[in-house]
Amino acid sequence: MSSSLDTHLMLAPLPQHHQLWLALSGGLDSVVLLDLVVRYCQSHYQALGETQRQRQAQSQASGSSSNLKVPALKVIHIHHGLSPNADQWALHCQQLCQDYQQRFDIEIECQVHRVLLDKSGNIEAQARQARYQVFSDALQQDDLILMAHHSDDQAETLLLRLMRGAGSQGLAGMPQQRPLGKGQLLRPLLNYSRQQLEVYANQQQLRWVEDESNASLEFERNYLRHQVMPLLKQRWPSTNRALSRVGQNLSDSAELNRDLAELDLEKVRQGDNSLCCQALTELTQIRQTNLLRHWLQQGGMPELEQKQWQIVFVEVIAAREDAEPCFDWGGYQLRRFRNRLYLLKPCKDDLSQAQTSKIFNNPPTYHLADLPLGAEKLRLILPGGEFVLCSMKYQPDQETGSACKKPVLLSLPNEGYLELRYRQGGEKICLLKRGTKVLKKLLQEADIPPWQRQHLPLLWWCNPAGKERLIAVADLWFEQDFISSDGAQGWRLNWQPD
Structure with missing residues (x-):
């Protein structure tokens, strides 16, 4: 890899935003991103918006533009409470932000959010859901949050979803940018490998923490990372790039499916956002599934599994005409009434x-x-x-x-x-x-x-x-x-x- 990582963010301006956020775990990946973003903020101060500069100017007693600090960077650290070292990791992240604030004379606000997890359930899934919920709640209109996922993460994600039988949309992998809450999520390092990030971190003499749970093969992602990926890379050194291409191809396919679903929705959707069952059943089975998946996703219902799709088609859509079936999934309800499908959000009933x-x-x-x-x-x-x-x-x-x-x-x-x-x-x-x-x-x-x-x-x-x-x-x-x-x-x- 070339040395372009250290200038990547400084050469490519971030999307327009109101407030810049960064997810910081304290590990190698996020510490590298923090270092790059702090340097980006300093070098791109003039490009961050007249309104923000004026706001900063008013906060300075001298009122001199030469002494202005760049607009504040807000950092979020999630305290899962799963490790005996969790408190030290939180302190490490806070200390890092203080050090950068002093070195680069910029305002950095570090927030530590504690989340509660049910240790009897799927810890990986719960932790991920809890993190993203905190991020979503924190973002205000037009805010931007950066996450430090890299190409190794992308490859692992694709393989995990492949083993779970995901479709083209799931196998498209993590998008570089997507909406999150009222703002946007961006992964600026998605095209870089972990090895490249480690080289940069050593060059800059960065300090990071190691999560001892990352070595446990009990977790699916760790098993892939330590047992499967090394063998794949040994036989095919370009595994990351190949899987990235696969993900992009499937992303293109998923986009075509979404476009087709929107065209079908125009014929099926009613004024109250319900679906006409008769018009729906005039489509082929695969287009019905494609349309419903898109419509349910728009409404917020979690992705259905194969068994749940069978229930939807047999017990809801194909139920007798005078029936009023109801399908519950993830707190949502899919109901049918007088030849129409309705999606109800949680707690409404x-x-x-x-x-x-x-x-x-x-x-x-x-x-x-x-x-x-x-x-x-x-x-x-x-x-x-x-x-x-x-x-x-x-x-x-x-x-x-x-x-x-x-x-x-x-x-x-x-x-x-x-x-x-x-x-x-x-x-x-x-x-x-x-x-x-x-x-x-x-x-x-x-x-x-x-x-x-x-x-x-x-x-x-x-x-x-x-x-x-x-x-x-x-x-x-x-x-x-x-x-x-x-x-x-x-x-x-x-x-x-x-």
Whole structure:
């Protein structure tokens, strides 16, 4: 390898970002990356943005640009608590950051995050999931976090996934850059080997720690690293490069699959992001799987295993027409209702069960007489979402003089109070030109899935004498006597679920 590693980051500007982060374990790889990034920050100070420079300038008492520090680098160390040396590793990372801050006169904030793991489960998977969750939670909009994965890591990852029977998307390996939380994750050393990083570290006389667990063959990645990879490299010295090419080819294939899935989704997806089962089954089996994998991944559901795919196709999609099957996986639910597939995120179904009784006994109440004079917006909060009421009136079109498409506006009395509740059963509402309707019947006619019906908020008006009337069901149906007349001021209601 050429000596270009020491100038790699300094020659190739990082993607635009708001705050730069770095994941630091204290091992060789991340210490090398820390050294490179600190030098990068110093040499690229002028390129890091006028806004950040001004912010730094204001923090300097002298106000002199010659004394400015570069924008802060934030470093995260994950304390897994698995090793008796974990506390020393955390201290080592903090000391490293302090040393670099003094040597290069830049601001470095080192954060140590402790995570709890279940030692009876898969420690490798838990530790990885915990790390990425901390990173995701820390990143704000347009932040960038750097990780020190290298080509040996990439090769090991590909082989591990191959042995687990992964498809083209999994075998594409670790991407150089991908979204993470509100920001982006970048692996700038992915094209360099661990040996090259070690040469650089020795040249720069860097200090790093060795995790004793890295020698344990009990862990799958260590077994590959110490038993399998040396044999492969002995027979094929270019193993890393070859596996990298394989990963890139499979990444291209996975991208084509995603493009095809998006084209199929246009034909199958409904306005509420559900899928039409009839349109889905008109595709070939392999395209159905490709489409569903892409759609479920977009929704956040963990990757399904072979047995789970069989359940989805046989027990959910192919279930009888009047059935309402539900498939649970990783906290998510895949449901079918009236020829449509719905993906529900975790905890959504538990909302009303956990809080409905409290709402029934003590519903959120808003006294109309207490509204601020001239108020233009009301927010009525209910666990699971909020009603937003905006004061407005119908505006005629300036060119034609005709009325714009009219939203339904509510006319609220000046007395009494409003209450928000969930359904209890037996509710009725009088609709304009349709008369009194039972809410249960309306929900059925509108094809609203059963699991959504219990989450629809009901807005009630109660007069001073205690008489109550249901005046709105979410933002779907409205009591006719409370609808504003043409040209009159009213309240536009919008239900915004969590």
